[in-house]
Amino acid sequence: MSGPNTDYDPVEVTPLKAEHVEEMREAALAAIAAAADLDALKQVRLDHAGDRSPLALANREIGALPPQARKEAGQRVGQARGAVNQALAARQRVLEAEHEQRMLAEEAVDVTLPTTRHRRGGRHPITLQSELIADLFVAMGWEVAEGPVVEAEWLNFDALNLGPDHPARTMQDTFWTEPADHHVVLRTQTSPVQARTMLTRKPPIYVVCPGRVFRTDEYDATHSPMFHQVEGLVVDEGITMAHLKGTLDHFASQLFGDGITTRFRPSYFPFTEPSAEVDVRCFVCRGGEGQAACRTCRGEGWIEWGGCGVVNPRVLVACGVDPAVYSGFAFGMGIDRSFMFRHDLEDLRALFEGDVRFSSAFGTEI
Amino acid sequence: MKAPLSWILEHVDVPAGTTTEEITDRLTLTGLKLEAVESPGREITGPLVIGRVLTMKPEPQKNGKTINWCTVDVGDANGTGEPQGIVCGAHNFAPGDLVVTVLPGGVLPGGFEISARKTYGHVSAGMICSARELGLGDDHDGIIVLPEDAGKPGEDVRPVLGLDEETIELEINPDRAYALSIRGIAREVLVSVEGASGFRDPALRDTPPANPDGHPVLVEDPEGCPVFVARRVTGFDPSAPTPDHIVRRITAAGMRPISLAVDVTNYVMLETGRPIHGYDADKVQGALVVRRARPGERLTTLDGADRALDPGDLVVADDSGIIGLGGVMGGETTEMSGSTTSILVEAAHWDAVSMFRTGRRHKITSEAGKRNERGVDPTICEAAADRVVELLVEHGGAVADPGVTVVGTPPAMPTIQVAGDLAARVSGMEISAERSAECLRAVGCEVSGSGTLSVTPPPWRPDLTDAQDFSEEVIRLVGYDQVPSVLPTPPSGRGLTRAQQLRRRIGRTLAGEGYVEVVNFPFVGEADLDDLGLPADDPRRDLLRLSNPLSAEAAFMTSTLLPGLLRTAGKNVGHGTTDVAVFETATVTLPRHAGPAPILPVDRRPSDEELAALDAALPAQPLHLAVVATGDADAPGWWGGARQVGWADAVEAVRSAAAALGLEVEASAAALAPWHPGRCAELSVDGEVIGHAGEVHPVVCRAFGLPARSVAAEVDLDVLIDKAVHLRPAPSYSSYPVAKEDVALVVDTSVPAADVEAALRDGAGDLLESIRLFDVYTGDQVGEGRKSLAYALRFRASDRTLKEGEAAAARDAAVALAAERTGAVQRA
Numbered sequence A: 001m002s003g004p005n006t007d008y009d010p011v012e013v014t015p016l017k018a019e020h021v022e023e024m025r026e027a028a029l030a031a032i033a034a035a036a037d038l039d040a041l042k043q044v045r046l047d048h049a050g051d052r053s054p055l056a057l058a059n060r061e062i063g064a065l066p067p068q069a070r071k072e073a074g075q076r077v078g079q080a081r082g083a084v085n086q087a088l089a090a091r092q093r094v095l096e097a098e099h100e101q102r103m104l105a106e107e108a109v110d111v112t113l114p115t116t117r118h119r120r121g122g123r124h125p126i127t128l129q130s131e132l133i134a135d136l137f138v139a140m141g142w143e144v145a146e147g148p149v150v151e152a153e154w155l156n157f158d159a160l161n162l163g164p165d166h167p168a169r170t171m172q173d174t175f176w177t178e179p180a181d182h183h184v185v186l187r188t189q190t191s192p193v194q195a196r197t198m199l200t201r202k203p204p205i206y207v208v209c210p211g212r213v214f215r216t217d218e219y220d221a222t223h224s225p226m227f228h229q230v231e232g233l234v235v236d237e238g239i240t241m242a243h244l245k246g247t248l249d250h251f252a253s254q255l256f257g258d259g260i261t262t263r264f265r266p267s268y269f270p271f272t273e274p275s276a277e278v279d280v281r282c283f284v285c286r287g288g289e290g291q292a293a294c295r296t297c298r299g300e301g302w303i304e305w306g307g308c309g310v311v312n313p314r315v316l317v318a319c320g321v322d323p324a325v326y327s328g329f330a331f332g333m334g335i336d337r338s339f340m341f342r343h344d345l346e347d348l349r350a351l352f353e354g355d356v357r358f359s360s361a362f363g364t365e366i
Numbered sequence B: 001m002k003a004p005l006s007w008i009l010e011h012v013d014v015p016a017g018t019t020t021e022e023i024t025d026r027l028t029l030t031g032l033k034l035e036a037v038e039s040p041g042r043e044i045t046g047p048l049v050i051g052r053v054l055t056m057k058p059e060p061q062k063n064g065k066t067i068n069w070c071t072v073d074v075g076d077a078n079g080t081g082e083p084q085g086i087v088c089g090a091h092n093f094a095p096g097d098l099v100v101t102v103l104p105g106g107v108l109p110g111g112f113e114i115s116a117r118k119t120y121g122h123v124s125a126g127m128i129c130s131a132r133e134l135g136l137g138d139d140h141d142g143i144i145v146l147p148e149d150a151g152k153p154g155e156d157v158r159p160v161l162g163l164d165e166e167t168i169e170l171e172i173n174p175d176r177a178y179a180l181s182i183r184g185i186a187r188e189v190l191v192s193v194e195g196a197s198g199f200r201d202p203a204l205r206d207t208p209p210a211n212p213d214g215h216p217v218l219v220e221d222p223e224g225c226p227v228f229v230a231r232r233v234t235g236f237d238p239s240a241p242t243p244d245h246i247v248r249r250i251t252a253a254g255m256r257p258i259s260l261a262v263d264v265t266n267y268v269m270l271e272t273g274r275p276i277h278g279y280d281a282d283k284v285q286g287a288l289v290v291r292r293a294r295p296g297e298r299l300t301t302l303d304g305a306d307r308a309l310d311p312g313d314l315v316v317a318d319d320s321g322i323i324g325l326g327g328v329m330g331g332e333t334t335e336m337s338g339s340t341t342s343i344l345v346e347a348a349h350w351d352a353v354s355m356f357r358t359g360r361r362h363k364i365t366s367e368a369g370k371r372n373e374r375g376v377d378p379t380i381c382e383a384a385a386d387r388v389v390e391l392l393v394e395h396g397g398a399v400a401d402p403g404v405t406v407v408g409t410p411p412a413m414p415t416i417q418v419a420g421d422l423a424a425r426v427s428g429m430e431i432s433a434e435r436s437a438e439c440l441r442a443v444g445c446e447v448s449g450s451g452t453l454s455v456t457p458p459p460w461r462p463d464l465t466d467a468q469d470f471s472e473e474v475i476r477l478v479g480y481d482q483v484p485s486v487l488p489t490p491p492s493g494r495g496l497t498r499a500q501q502l503r504r505r506i507g508r509t510l511a512g513e514g515y516v517e518v519v520n521f522p523f524v525g526e527a528d529l530d531d532l533g534l535p536a537d538d539p540r541r542d543l544l545r546l547s548n549p550l551s552a553e554a555a556f557m558t559s560t561l562l563p564g565l566l567r568t569a570g571k572n573v574g575h576g577t578t579d580v581a582v583f584e585t586a587t588v589t590l591p592r593h594a595g596p597a598p599i600l601p602v603d604r605r606p607s608d609e610e611l612a613a614l615d616a617a618l619p620a621q622p623l624h625l626a627v628v629a630t631g632d633a634d635a636p637g638w639w640g641g642a643r644q645v646g647w648a649d650a651v652e653a654v655r656s657a658a659a660a661l662g663l664e665v666e667a668s669a670a671a672l673a674p675w676h677p678g679r680c681a682e683l684s685v686d687g688e689v690i691g692h693a694g695e696v697h698p699v700v701c702r703a704f705g706l707p708a709r710s711v712a713a714e715v716d717l718d719v720l721i722d723k724a725v726h727l728r729p730a731p732s733y734s735s736y737p738v739a740k741e742d743v744a745l746v747v748d749t750s751v752p753a754a755d756v757e758a759a760l761r762d763g764a765g766d767l768l769e770s771i772r773l774f775d776v777y778t779g780d781q782v783g784e785g786r787k788s789l790a791y792a793l794r795f796r797a798s799d800r801t802l803k804e805g806e807a808a809a810a811r812d813a814a815v816a817l818a819a820e821r822t823g824a825v826q827r828a
């Protein structure tokens, strides 16, 4: 860079002439406007705003002017450079936006391509159904009780008013374990869980017990040596059949739809007295016009759902609950059976065959 | 119980116009559930009338058959009154006979529509019917020839043949044995059907008084047999047929007609509920003795089975020895036959529990046993025997012997005190003591008192023993449909327990990882464990055996979920699903070889010690989780190739489950069946072993129909859930800059990566924020038997920016400790 040119004639410094600065500015702005893409603009920037650009060179000459001329020339060149930079920036934004748009357009993919790279899992529908039922009761303040599958004979039978000579013992074909005189069975019902609950807790008791149970039934479309039951037990002061009915009506409407109610028919279970069979209103035809042709309830308008009753005072006594103070009710339903008619499943065996196509169909929600 | 409706209505009246459906609806609502209504003529519609054969002209045909061209008088049933021309192929009738004639427009069973049609050169306008064509049995093809008093030509023939008879099938609960009879059902109709009246008790009859002239009977065990009645008839015609109406009724009730003598005893049993046994009196030698069997005694029963008797069995003996299992089944030696002319009729009341035990012991189920073991009215033995005698006299030409033997008296029914408001308290309905008494009287109880009712049940209701039993009777008659619907209000609950929540979480996690849950039976056989390759001393071979398995091949409760799950995976592969990932959570059974579970009293709560003894007798039943996977873990696609399932997936499945509980799983090398001995990880949490995972042994894969390189894991979920992290403190982390250092270490291939990482961690000190193994290399560059492990280390201080060289120094310290512990050499 040269030092101050003290005897320089401003008239002689052509680049700083007003018309000349204006020319440089016009040329720069024209080039900027003409830049078609970011690469071109980069070149324009070098040519018209870079260190070697005419305006930059002109700017360097300002120092050579006499002091009285510097201000005016400085202003002129400064304004020109400012205008050029602004135009560059504006053009840069436009071109960048255009570039990005083009890029995005070019990057478009076929979103209909498959995306399932990882296999999809699922939970067993009976697990889901059990959890759904448990949740219905937990929402009412009940609790979920559990107990062992291999169970003491006394808890599975005797404590439930099924003495050794009770005819009803033969109604439930029991798996016995060796040695036979050890009195250990595969539970035939989830009722021993109820007995265990009463034996270990003080009333009030409000529990449901979903779980696996076993009977020596041959395996076919409607029978299985292992199946799933849910039982409920309430022991509290002043409990009546009306509470049982209220609970089952609520359960039915939650599981099968608003307005679905239950019907009681007298029955017999050693565990309860009075005992009732529970029918649930067919949730497909609702006992209405379509009843005669309804497949779900076979034209009956009602579906056999389970058994229930008022807990037999003998059971309360065996389980350490004072029948003079407390009364209770109990009910039991087949989870598999409920599932079968709720989901229109014809053959029970689908639940236990383990074909992943079956469980997968339900995902993680039913 | 199947009961012809006409039989029931012989003993009770219902208001005119009451339909079958109205009756069965009421019976269902009061506890006798309708199973089905059957009617033999249910499929027959249209004109089915009595016809008289006027003329009958045999016409031989070219095909060798001879048909009969008949004219049949069908009265006005054909609308013209003219004889009907009908072609008939059968020959077992003659002009003048009354026959069953179906006219055009009629439909026979099987949807067989009758119309006038041209055949054998005539227009045949109808058909003369055989029993088979009417669906009344298929033993003969012959035309039904009606008795002369059947009716006039043109009249509907249905009532004559019993085709319009409806039989209702009712489900009888075990406590309602009285309803296993027409008598009991008629009584239920009386109390449940609106307006029913006029009950006529078939067991209420004048019977001749006992006298010393009857067959001698000695009851040595009056508790086992409180009442024994014996009657005798002689001169019985063994060839006498059973009257049609009896055959029809017992057939409709589901019993097979055999002979008049047998049919009559069955008829009376169905009618009264009291089982009757008939002996061929000429084969009985001397007095009948009722006693318990003695050890070693045997009996060949009517079904031909030779049975070793138990001292608990009640038997009937004569001078020749035992001739019957009392109340359950008679013996062969005194069986009635086609030549029996004298019949000894036994109507005895037996102890129900003994009946139940004997039936169960000898695996005999019979109509008699079913009633005797549930409880029969003990007061009707004389009436039932008398009714049998009456029918044998009436239909078999027999002569009643004047001797009447009656041993014992019916036990008295107990009187029970029932609180007058009990039914109200139990049902939640407003039921007054008066209403209760009214209901109880309706079912036959004697009731006195008002506040507290003194109730004596009728003799046919031995099931009514507790106050609660009576409340049930009251409530069912008031109507279960009247019970209001009231939601109880429980105290606020604790919700799901933590274990219950965590089990769900594990299930969801595994489903999210791509595993599909399955449910297998817990039954297993030794061959399954052989397939797993378990050595003889493997603790998983200690199994709980079932006494009565459904299949000898699966006679045990399983100790491991793997056989079932591997089998399931194999089946899926067999069905063409080549990429399978399944899981199961279920309890397994691990015997404890403890003593027997006591049978505790039921008249009080057992003590805590007694309850503990129950639990101690049970096997351990921990909850297990198992996974099996095979095929592709990641599918091939436009994104790239497939990733096959590998041993690490099995470990990772468990790690994912554990992570859902906030737990970290450590793996160490193990060699356990059914895994590949070099690709099996023992998994532990906090130093406690929870199970194993890895690649399944190729031999095991083959045994279960799985491709090689399938993987599996099995862990104890109870332990995992027990250790689940609860109330984890919030983490704090540094916002100062991170310093990254990578190191590659070469070690012997036998050195576990986990050991190298542990050494690096320990050596790096507090500044180490994280460490990640990002590459494992084996090959020429590191030499035979060596592997290179490349780690990315991140360092950071919690309170300051690290100074130049601090991170490098920590890295060097880490490498130095790794070198010291594992012989690691830093790779250049």
Ligand SMILES: [Zn+2]
Residues within 6 Å of the ligand: A282, A283, A284, A285, A286, A287, A290, A291, A294, A295, A296, A297, A298, A299, A300, A301, A302
């Ligand atoms: Zn329906």
